Amino acid sequence: MPDSADSARYVMRISRMTVDKLGVRLYDRVSAVxxxxxxxxYDADAESVVVRVPLATLLARKNRDTGEVEGYGYTIEVEDDGHGMTRDEANAHFLRVGKDRRADPAQxxxxxxxxxxxxxxxxIGKLAPFGxxxxxEIIxxxxxxxxxxxxxxxxxxxYDKILADEDSPVPMxxxxxxxxxRREAGTTIRLIDFLPKRVPNQETFHRQMAQRFGxxxxxxxVSVEDTRNPExxxxxxxxxxxxxLxxxxxxxxxxxxxxxxxxxxTLPVSGWMGMAxxxxxxxxxxxxRIYARGKIVATTRAFGQSAGFTGEFTLRSYLVGEIHAEWLxxxxxxxxxTTDRQNILWESDYGRAFREWGAERIRRIAAASRNPRRKRVEQLFMEASGLEAKAKARFADSDIVSTALEFGKQIGRFAAEDELGDQEYVDGLVEVVLSVAPHKALTDAFEAFNQEMFGEDGGLDSLLDLFSKTRIAEMASYAQIAYERVRAVQQLERILREEGDEAALQRIVSQAPWLIDPTWTPITANQSLKLFAREFAGFYRQRHGEEVTFSIGYSGTRPDFTLVNLGRRLHIVEIKAVGHIFRSGDWDRLHNYLRAFEDFFEENPGLTSDFPEGWVxxxxxxxxxxxxxxxSTAYVHxxxxxxxxxxxSWRDFLARAVRANQTFLDAHDQAREEERRLDASGDPS
Structure with a gap:
């Protein structure tokens, strides 16, 4: 155990501010320490360093009730076989901070x-553990x-004893x-009495340590031994x-x-840069990563270029490298x-030259990586999407399958790579590709037919091929409508079953107004609706001193009404939550709107001429x-x-939507049943 009786053997000369700023504040990661x-x-000529550390471990915790830090008894040791120190050397060098060792003839x-x-x-590094x-403990x-x-x-x-003294020499x-x-020379540094810090797992700890040395x-x-789970x-x-790369x-x-x-x-450098x-x-x-004397001194993603330069997102996401510049x-x-040995003085003469040099290199790398990166994203999309199998399942025409694959590759090149793990995102892109492919194939067929009509090889076969692709494109359009309607009905069923709140219902009705009346087709977001919404809002504000909001398509806001223009009549949709009973308070509000709509139509025939059958x-x-x-009488009137x-009612609402789209839903269920049957039988055909 430590003995204070002869503590004057080792004396530290340092200010409390130095300990605080260069120890606690600069280093808060175990790997950095x-x-x-x-x-x-390394500076002590060690050939072998052994680090003993409890990996994947919380070293201490802070008691919420008392505010005190409670340790778990762990230690961290760093043992080397370097030349070690005598007592005089420890006092003269190790226990003195701030003196430039390279200017000291003794070192x-x-x-x-x-x-x-x-x-x-x-x-400064010797103070790092105080972070x-x-x-x-030094042995x-x-x-x-x-x-x-x-x-x-x-x-x-x-640490506490060092801070307790008023900038005077502190006996250890x-x-x-x-x-x-000891039989062998060397040094062991043992860290104890921890702050609430966590040691990462093996993979992360290795990565953090490897990053700091070149x-x-x-x-x-340098070897690492896990003292918590050595087995x-x-x-x-x-x-x-x-x-x-x-x-x-x-x-x-x-x-x-x-x-x-x-x-x-010129200033020599070595190393490499590239795109991950x-x-x-x-x-x-x-x-x-930029190194000097084998130790990291800075990391840069753009060599100090201002935001907004061409290719910025790609460079900041993919640029990697390792540069050794001893002249730093x-x-x-x-x-x-910098003093904390964690960055470069970029505004110095050498720093500015280095920055301009780096900016030129990364522009070159960005240009070289554009096509390889897009090719990689294309490959990832094709793998994640299963597009080929889905195209063959949907289309019997091999030309349309080929068109879908080619179009899919083009879409894939510009997909967001970080979104390719999101199946919903991938499925959305696939649906776009499969919806467009028949129409693109039709366009290609028209072009080929046109060329053959004016060439020597024109004939009945090319015309029949054109008719075939026209029919497939038409069927694909109907298939897309069916897909959207089945999805909307299923989504409505889920919302009514699980949520039932007005916002979710507002969203789906705005997106698919035909759910209210199956004969409707959504003609939303047109100029007549926007003009009506703007003018009526002003009219209502002037008359009642209140704001009214409309949704034309789903805007993400919480509107008072949804507007739908269906041919000759304006439909103003008022949605209440599932289970809501329309009471007197609801009527007071709605009654104001009813009178306002009636007056507005009477007083503004020009503005409402797009709706000759009026409104409801x-x-x-x-x-x-x-x-x-x-x-109640007024409501009935x-x-x-x-x-x-x-x-x-919502029950009637759902029943009507299901009944109107029963053919689509039956086809969807039959397709699902067939998929399950094929999966169970293992028949790939």
Whole structure:
């Protein structure tokens, strides 16, 4: 256990503001913290780093009643076989934050033994664990080897104790292994007393770690051991981040240095850029990762281009890459990486040149990827839709099947890739293709017939083929009508059974007004209806001081009425919820509208000339219960004597719709029964 008696052996010199800003606020992911500790191990000449972590685990929780953080006793360890530290080195280097290690002759720009270009610069990474925990335990063996091994330094950095002091040197607690010896040099960092943070699962943790490093060295490896479920998750190594690319889009950047304006020299880069096969599934794979000294310093999706450039959506969704630019983190000259080592100073001279260079490359990649990406989306659509089988099932004519497939490929190229997992979206596109295919085939047949009529090969066969395709196109139009009517009736049945609210009923009646009267055909959204709605709304507002709204087709609003123009009469549809009984309060409101409609038609014959047979209010409700005798008499007068109200119940409404479309519904049921029979028999024919 830590011992405070001799705690002055290890002293930290740092301001509380530095701990807060560079520790807690910069690092809140477990993988980011571990990556900083791995980078320190690399700078210490380690060849092997072992990370012990409980994967897919919540490290602590906050008690809702007390507000206190309650831990579960987990630890995270990062152990390396580097050169370690002596007590003096720990005090001089590890426990000092903000000093540029590369300017320190005692440390230098390269690692001690392997002469690696060091990743660290100002020692900020050692504060990273405070973003996820309160205590950091350091056990390190280094210095000169003795007959009993390497001397051990063991101390604990406590967040609360560091913040408790007023920017004065803070003594560290000394651990129980201090001044012992180990057979091997190296350092173990142990994190304890966690904040409410979660460790991701193995796949995500590997991806997050791989994204942070661009190392390709045979003498450095990082392995991960799951301390929670070691049987289910055996140890694994952190490898590279593999991203499948669209064919023909990868651009190698080794021979494309960054030119500097007004200078003859260029800035070398290596790596690649390209377009991913699919849109990003996670943020680690998104964009172009930029590395310096093997460690990520920035990620960009468009190299700072302003929004609205050509191909922006595609680039932001598919662009990936890995660029190594060592000049971003040179030992001498301007430091082009931000203090938190997470971004580039894009407004510096080098940063602007890099941005312009990158913008030019991604424009080239976008142009190269356009056709491959569309081809891929086409392939995904054809696979998801099963279009070929559906076209063969619907059409006996092979030419129409071929037309449907060709048209489907064209539609598929411009489909939204992220919507192809939505079966309703795919089925909608398929229905469009199958509805249009016969008409396109007919157009092609007319064109072919026209050419043959003026050529030497014209004859009866081509004319018969034209007649055949004309009949098929006509049948396809009827089939589409049948499909829409069956779907509307089924949707109405579902709404009446499950929902029954006015909004849902308003929507379906607006979309399919023939449900009220089977002889109706929807002629909505025409100019006469729009003009009437606008003028009557003004008339009603002036007379009653109230607003009235109409739906012409389904507008997504909650209208007072739906307007339908059927030849010579205007139908004003008033819908009530399923089970609603029309009461006195409903009548008061409707009575105002009845008188207003009557007056408007009398006073504005020019505006209402499109409706020579006048108007009627179609009231859909499940009963009338007007208690006031005078109001009840008035309702009967307007309904029976004047003929201005036509009431229908929802039960009658559905029965009438089913009866009028019984032929379509029977055909649909027979087709379903035949499909089930074929599925049961296994007969593919």
């Amino acid at each position: 571990v990556a900083e500790l791995v980078a320190n191990a 230098g720009t390269q690692s001690r033994r392997k002469e690696r270009p060091v990743m660290g610069r100002k020692g 996820i925990c309160k205590r950091i 390190t063996a280094g210095g000169e080897e003795t007959v009993v091994g390497y001397p051990v330094s063991h101390f604990v950095m406590d 607690d000394v651990g129980d292994q201090d001044q012992t010896c 190392l390709r060295q045979s003498d450095f490896s 289910e998750n055996p140890p694994f190594e952190i490898g590279s981040l593999e991203i499948p 669209m064919e023909g889009t990868r651009v190698d950047l080794s021979d494309e240095p960054v030119p500097l304006p007004d200078e003859e020299r 096969q699919g849109a990003y599934k996670n943020e680690e794979m998104a964009g172009v 983190d040179e030992d001498e000259g301007e430091d082009l990486v 209010i179609d009231l859909v409700c499940d009963g009338v219960g007007i208690g006031d005798p005078d109001k 307007w309904k029976s004597t004047k003929g201005r109200i036509a009431r229908i």
